[in-house]
Amino acid sequence: MSREPAKAPAPEQSESRRGHRAVVTPSAPSAQSRPTPGPIAVGPDEAPHIVDAVTEGGGTLGPMDDDTRGLVWLSHRSVDELDRVLTEHPGIEWVQLPMAGVDMFAPVMKRYADQPRPLWTSAKGAYSEPVAEHALALTLALLRVFPERTRATSWATEPKGISLYGLDVVIVGAGGIALEIMRLLEPFDARITIVRRSADPVDGADRTVPASSLSEVLPTADVVIVAAAMTSDTSKMFGAAEFEAMKSTAVLVNIARGGLVDTDALVAALDAGAIWGAGLDVTDPEPLPDGHPLWMSDRALITPHQADTPEMVAPLLAERIRHNVRALGGEGDFIGVVDPAAGY
Structure with a gap:
């Protein structure tokens, strides 16, 4: 970080x-x-x-x-x-x-x-434990529509919210942060898919797929957590095509590097309701400028790169x-x- x-x-x-x-x-x-x-x-x-x-x-x-x-x-x-x-x-x-x-x-x-x-x-x-803890916090907050709730100025009457229990979770990356996220998710009985460079199995995951198969696992994912390293190969690995492949009820959490996500494509996906929400501890650009559309979105929850203080x-x-x-x-x-x- x-x-x-x-x-x-x-x-x-x-x-x-x-x-x-x-x-x-x-x-x-x-x-x-x-x-x-x-x-x-x-x-x-x-x-x-x-x-x-x-x-x-x-x-x-x-x-x-x-x-x-x-x-x-x-x-x-x-x-x-x-x-x-x-x-x-x-x-x-x-x-x-x-x-x-x-x-x-x-x-x-x-x-x-x-x-x-x-x-x-x-x-x-x-730093795996504090960062994984933050990823879980962002995930729960998004599923329970905290971005919208915390901006509200009157009592909401429409019930909204998704339970984490039993959901399909895709974690991109297989390092220490990913391993700790899996450990924190154990009480929720989530079905976990790890996306990594190779298909070598990761202990604790229900399945492991290579990065080339990302598009194949996104359509069934309820939660996508980005915990991969930032390299020339992973730059903007989440763009318009990936958001289009995701469920409208799915959430994206990024606690790795802002450059792994195409910010313009994410803004468009949130505005169109293509995904349920995005929790970002990292952004591109970073710091996120005042007045940026992500600050205005009631589907986005942004923390200032402080998953580990x-x-x-x-x-x-x-x-x-x-x-x-x-x-x-x-x-x-x-x-x-x-x-x-x-x-x-």
Whole structure:
């Protein structure tokens, strides 16, 4: 998600409150790409809880210089600066990025796609619980017509609302967020279809289909939740044809990236009543400009890219860093490994 968690204070939690956990499967780099242990730098600016995470993971903090082997990068806005740092310090063999989605870093990563190093890791999976929770909240709010109800200025007499129990839910993506959404949906006895790059089965889903079969599963979907990575292949994967294929009672929820949805086509679909509603924590453009038609639609529910707040993210990113710092030292495998060619 597009946050700068390093600037958030580490929240205090009582021992009785578990807080969020990551939803990930460990992934190990090949022996050829495994980075060499050495000093770790934090940039472009340091944050106390991130510095603590590095030292708690057994890492050695150091300045950005020729001895640096690991780099924890804490800003999604300083992409050009990251590019410069890697060019000036070619000895850096591991880069930890702060977000789950790393599409903004794609141009930099692609330049290293044919090289074994640096190894790139992200926060993918770390923020799954809060984002999945937000996706469920948007889904329930749409089905119970909260966008219309919260705008009302008089008592409504027409009954409206759809129950989530037993519905057909299509989740686009198969990462940690999708897995956690499935877990949250268990009490509702929903029938879940996962759409992913391949048709390899996902545990817990009733069926799994490849992305090429998206159009085949949309006509029966009651809820469509977009939780996919943003790449050149997935840009505007939801457009006029997809909305036309959906039921008029179906809802769309996007907690991934705004660019996965064609905004103009979505506005047209909502205006025409082609779908029941849309819940968006991400938009294209973002921020959504004042006066945009989506703000005016009583079928749209928009939150300002805050499915995971800085307070939620800070301890999760710190734990990811502690884990991967230990991996740099030779203890266990890295998690959140990113394919620089694919961009996720």
